[in-house]
Amino acid sequence: MLPGSRTSFKIQPHGLAPVPKGPKSSDKRNRNSQAFPCIPGELVLEEAARVRKIVRSRGGEGSVLGTLYCTNLRVSFVPEPALSDTVGAPRHPTCPHNEHDVVLPCIRRLVAVNSFTKAKMLTASSTLKFIPEELVLYCRDFRVLRFRFHESGLEPRAFQVTMAIAQAQQSSGGRPGTWPYSTAIRNLENVWLRTEEASLLSSFPTLLFEGLCDWEKELRRLGAAGWRVSSVNERFDMATSLPKYLWVPSRLLDNELKRAFAHFNARRIPRLCWHHPGGSNLLRAAGFHVDSDPEKEDVRCVEALMLAGHTQCVVVETAADLPGPADIQLSYLKLWTLCLPDSSVAVADEKWLSALEGTRWLDHVRACLRKASEVATLLEEKTCSVVLQESDDRDLNCLLASLVQILSDPHTRTQAGFQSLLQKEWVVAGHPFLQRLNLLRDNDREESPVFLLFLDCVWQLLQQFPTSFEYTEAYLVALHDSSYIPFFSTFLFNCQWERDRRNQHRASNQIYASVNGWREPPPLEILQKGSCLAKEGRVPYLPTIWDWALRYTAPERAQFRNPAYTRGSNTGNAILNGNCAPPGEDKPEATLARNGAMYLFAKGALLLQTHLFPWKNGSLSKKGWRQAPSSESLSEQEWSLRSKPSSCLLQPDGLLCPVSLGPLIRLWRRCYLRGSSEVQRGLFAPTLAELANELDLLRERLGDGQAMGSPRVTRHGSREPQPGAPEGKRSPLSPSR
Numbered sequence: 046m047l048p049g050s051r052t053s054f055k056i057q058p059h060g061l062a063p064v065p066k067g068p069k070s071s072d073k074r075n076r077n078s079q080a081f082p083c084i085p086g087e088l089v090l091e092e093a094a095r096v097r098k099i100v101r102s103r104g105g106e107g108s109v110l111g112t113l114y115c116t117n118l119r120v121s122f123v124p125e126p127a128l129s130d131t132v133g134a135p136r137h138p139t140c141p142h143n144e145h146d147v148v149l150p151c152i153r154r155l156v157a158v159n160s161f162t163k164a165k166m167l168t169a170s171s172t173l174k175f176i177p178e179e180l181v182l183y184c185r186d187f188r189v190l191r192f193r194f195h196e197s198g199l200e201p202r203a204f205q206v207t208m209a210i211a212q213a214q215q216s217s218g219g220r221p222g223t224w225p226y227s228t229a230i231r232n233l234e235n236v237w238l239r240t241e242e243a244s245l246l247s248s249f250p251t252l253l254f255e256g257l258c259d260w261e262k263e264l265r266r267l268g269a270a271g272w273r274v275s276s277v278n279e280r281f282d283m284a285t286s287l288p289k290y291l292w293v294p295s296r297l298l299d300n301e302l303k304r305a306f307a308h309f310n311a312r313r314i315p316r317l318c319w320h321h322p323g324g325s326n327l328l329r330a331a332g333f334h335v336d337s338d339p340e341k342e343d344v345r346c347v348e349a350l351m352l353a354g355h356t357q358c359v360v361v362e363t364a365a366d367l368p369g370p371a372d373i374q375l376s377y378l379k380l381w382t383l384c385l386p387d388s389s390v391a392v393a394d395e396k397w398l399s400a401l402e403g404t405r406w407l408d409h410v411r412a413c414l415r416k417a418s419e420v421a422t423l424l425e426e427k428t429c430s431v432v433l434q435e436s437d438d439r440d441l442n443c444l445l446a447s448l449v450q451i452l453s454d455p456h457t458r459t460q461a462g463f464q465s466l467l468q469k470e471w472v473v474a475g476h477p478f479l480q481r482l483n484l485l486r487d488n489d490r491e492e493s494p495v496f497l498l499f500l501d502c503v504w505q506l507l508q509q510f511p512t513s514f515e516y517t518e519a520y521l522v523a524l525h526d527s528s529y530i531p532f533f534s535t536f537l538f539n540c541q542w543e544r545d546r547r548n549q550h551r552a553s554n555q556i557y558a559s560v561n562g563w564r565e566p567p568p569l570e571i572l573q574k575g576s577c578l579a580k581e582g583r584v585p586y587l588p589t590i591w592d593w594a595l596r597y598t599a600p601e602r603a604q605f606r607n608p609a610y611t612r613g614s615n616t617g618n619a620i621l622n623g624n625c626a627p628p629g630e631d632k633p634e635a636t637l638a639r640n641g642a643m644y645l646f647a648k649g650a651l652l653l654q655t656h657l658f659p660w661k662n663g664s665l666s667k668k669g670w671r672q673a674p675s676s677e678s679l680s681e682q683e684w685s686l687r688s689k690p691s692s693c694l695l696q697p698d699g700l701l702c703p704v705s706l707g708p709l710i711r712l713w714r715r716c717y718l719r720g721s722s723e724v725q726r727g728l729f730a731p732t733l734a735e736l737a738n739e740l741d742l743l744r745e746r747l748g749d750g751q752a753m754g755s756p757r758v759t760r761h762g763s764r765e766p767q768p769g770a771p772e773g774k775r776s777p778l779s780p781s782r
Contacts, residue, residue: 081114081123091115091209093202098122098145099179099191111145113192115209118217118532120182121146122192143596147184149217150484151529153381154183157207167207169215177207183385186526189720217486251591252465254473255541260290263465266456269320271295271354277302284312285542286439286475292317297349305346308337313438315350318446318470319454324428326353327420329446329474331438351643353430358643359423360654363435363445365647366416368409370440370481370493377494379404384717406501407710413502415705417448423646424453425700431646443476444499451506452701455612459515460605464591468535471496477539484531496536500525504713509703512609520605522716523597527590534587 081089092115097108111124122145155167157177164181165173180203182190194203252259260274275291277283277299283306293302293316306312315330328351339347351358368376383392383400392400401407423431435442447457447470456462471478478484480491504521507514528536538544588595593602645652703709712718 081112081116081121083116084118087119088117089114090117090213091202091206093194093206095195096122097193097195098124099193108193113206115206115213117213119146119148120152120190120210122190144188145190147182147188147190148530148532149214150486150531151185152182152210152214153185155211155214156181156183167211169212171211173204173208176201177203180207180210182210183720184529185381186529187381187384187717187719189385250461251589252468253589254288254290254465254469257290260292263469264292267320268322269317269326272317272320275299275302281542281545284314286311286540287313288473288475288541294349294353296354297346301342301346302350304340304343305350308334308339308343308347310334311437311439313475315347315353315432317353318433319450321424321453323425325424326355326430327424327433327446327449328353328430329433329435329438329442332434332436351430351432355428355430356642357427357429359427359429359431359646359651360643361420361423361431361433361445361646363416363433363441367412367441367445368405370491370495372405373409373495373498374493376404376406376409377497380406380717385720401712407712409498410501410505411705411707411710413444413448413498414505414703414710417445417452417502418703418705419646419649420445420449421452421700422702424449439475439477440481440493440495443471443474444495444502446470447499448502451503452703455513455699458513459612460520463516472535473541475540478528478536479539479543482528482536484529484537496528497525501713501716504716505710506701506703508711509709510701511607512611513699513701515607515610515612516605517607518715519601523593523605524590525716527596530590530596532587533590533592535590537587 081092083089093113095110096113097110098113100107100109109122109124111122114121114123124145156164157167157173157175158164158179158181159175160178162175165171165175167173178194178196180192180194182192184190252263254260254263257274257276264272264274269292271294272292273295275293276289277293278287278291279289281287281289283303291314302314305314309315310331310333313331315328317326318329319327321327330351351360380401383397383404420431420433423429433442433445447466450466450470451457451463454462457466476496477491478496480488481493481495483489483492500521504518507518507521527533531537534544538547593605643654645654
């Protein structure tokens, strides 16, 4: 068809999309399914042969020849095998995510390009009046996939596959457990995995915190005397958004504990997150209920929960210094628009850094790291109870509690410890992943990438402390990309109650390790030693995101481990920006004024509350908090920490003290600028030739770092010499090398 033809093509609306509604399909689709390695339950809708995937690198633009498939779950490009590419083992053909694939919910924008007319952004109701010569997929994970169609008689196939992608992308929403996801994702765990791949994954056991065993095991690791695991919420009759099991003071019985639920928002009472070896405790809770009318016994229970056996309690208002979910979402959308190339609003190179500052994303990262460092300092220097309090206890508390533990506990800097931390503080703690990530695109108002902001904060710590983490940047990028795959239970639900209600999990697996693609319950003798009871039968359920072998090959997973990781080399000292803090003058340590007092920590100061709890005459006090004469500045606390090591007997391997000043908070280039032609392509180098190119680039950058003059950063991270500038100084917003 000629581009000037009057004939137009109407993409059918959502309700008329020709997506199959069951396992039956036409003979044509059956033949396609046999040619394309589908996930069980996946169906091929359309395909186009001899399509070229555009690959941009610093050396110029190239292409890879292959076949483009559109299925009911993803858009997949299968390159034609190259005789020269014999390095490494290929990824399993049913992998749901790689550099050539994108799942349908991850597509944010679909653009059809023709040289004779203006580019057209497509939806299910769009009218396409030209044959596309190129198809561009802008992904939510900052990837850009470009496909160029053959020019010799295959134009109708180009239109058909473009139309199918637009229809399938709009039809991919819906609740988890509905077709087409229920059939396909339930069978992901049954995909055959090689034994050698499973053996590597089993070396990272992850506590899922779905049963009593995991909570007791982690409590023993922390050595938290005076605390126990309570099963008061085992049936979710106290709070549906809380996990089944809670860490509470041992002296409180469950009957007494029940009196406290009604006095907190969403009935999310204070409970232990982490125990410092020096005696301090980190707790988290929702805000006090406005209409609460506590009795005397209720107040005593709340007091016992918040003081946690200490004489002082410091309440940290999480939202006081951190951005809200709406601010995070707005900043993230601005960052996405800025970082993706060929966006509708192009920014000149000389204004790019100013535009980056205008997104306020790096400001949010800086605020989170500063707040986490403040709380970690309190836990290190004081022997008290520190309670993180947020209105609903499901967003910023997850972020702040996780960052504090990463700064304070070396175990969370290992891959197994980090994954267990995410399970405990995010997954079972009730972070609404389904709403915040909006994987099924059914609630745009609640979307806010709080978890992705947390991953950016962790990446900043990796840059400042490169030898303190067992996992690498490649691991964080893989975790970032995996959060957009709606095939796994980890990010597909809002709380543990939703997962259990859909009967898609099995509590017999407390420590997960995959064996030949199946989840086998631990042997009975192991369960008996852990005080757990084995359950008979095998019930299909969704795999977790920690099934790395389903998506990455063994060589790729090997890049998740940091070869420079040195655990235990900094015992007994705080680590400041990668170095042990030197001893200096003894500063007077900050002390809390009274016994049995409650303080508010906000804006870098401790403020004493007039009453032990913010209730007055049976209702929430409108006056709130007042400043005490003994308030102290945060800078004094930080100086006390850095100049005088803690005197506790059981000190961590090193408290990380990150610097949140402008020059050290950088743009995560490998994640956000991956769609740029000037930034490294993909997550891994698939061939030796590309690996050699990366090494040459590294040598070039190392040579540039020794040259005189400060490099000027362009919009995509490339650097130009800037004569007259002092050596070693860069823009606070400059991307990392």
